[in-house]
Amino acid sequence: MLVGYARVSTQEQETHAQADALRAAGVGFIFSEKRSGGSASKRPVLEEMLSTIGKGDTVVVYKLDRIARSLKDLLIIIERIEAAGAQFRSLTEHIDTRSPAGRMIFQIVGAFAEFERELIRERTRVGMAAAARRGVKMGRPTAMSESDEAEALRLWFAGGHTKTALAAMYGTHISSIKRAIKRHHERVQPKLFEAA
Structure with missing residues (x-):
């Protein structure tokens, strides 16, 4: 059975676009979650999905960063999926872990995704430091003068x-x-x- 997992980071966002893409790919049941992807252990819906899947199932996501935010988390989640006798597939990156080549591509793409996030974090830190040197006050303004x-x-x-x-x-x-x-x-x- 194809099992979908969709996630958005905040309560204000919706998983509709991911769910539509998953249904178009033939996914019958979708687990939806509104949580930050920072840590897999803090996502109860992901945990529920991982404990539900079994032999012959394929976990399908719209994009890799919907299921994990770091390569380490991604590898742990994939290990749990495979331990349950299931497979993994990402629609956007065209990754399917049913073959050795698919598993290799999956690890390469995961590493690049993590690298990109680290670059964004570094650019943000550098930008904030430069703004602070220019005298820009960070954070929300104080309520009183x-x-x-x-x-x-x-x-x-x-x-x-x-x-x-x-x-x-x-x-x-x-x-x-x-x-x-x-x-x-x-x-x-x-x-x-x-x-x-």
Whole structure:
């Protein structure tokens, strides 16, 4: 039996395009999951599929990166599929592990896919470092202006104001007050160690 596995990374995305391609390839049953592909152990639907398949089944995916994000994970998953007596097939990369040549191509493509992801990560790190050197602030903007944050911190450390009261006073969420206090402690701690 052909068993499909479709995955998207976030709840906002849908697996419809993958499912359509799998059905067009003759897949009868599709396991769909909305999880990051970072770790196979954190994907319950993948685990369910791997424990369901048996001899004569073929696991079909639209693309290799839908089932694994690293070559190591990919090889472990394929090993589990083969241990169950099943085979593996990817529609996009035209990989079929039923033959020695297919298994070799599968490992080569998996290695290149992992290499490409590492290049993207490296370019992202370099880009973020360059932006930081130019003074670009990373992450989401703070909820309060610098002057409001400084005043809120002064009131907090003077005592007499709760975090909830400060949040209401500055029209923000209590978590913004907590983050401001945490940032203050992170700035002050290194200076205390330098002074010692």
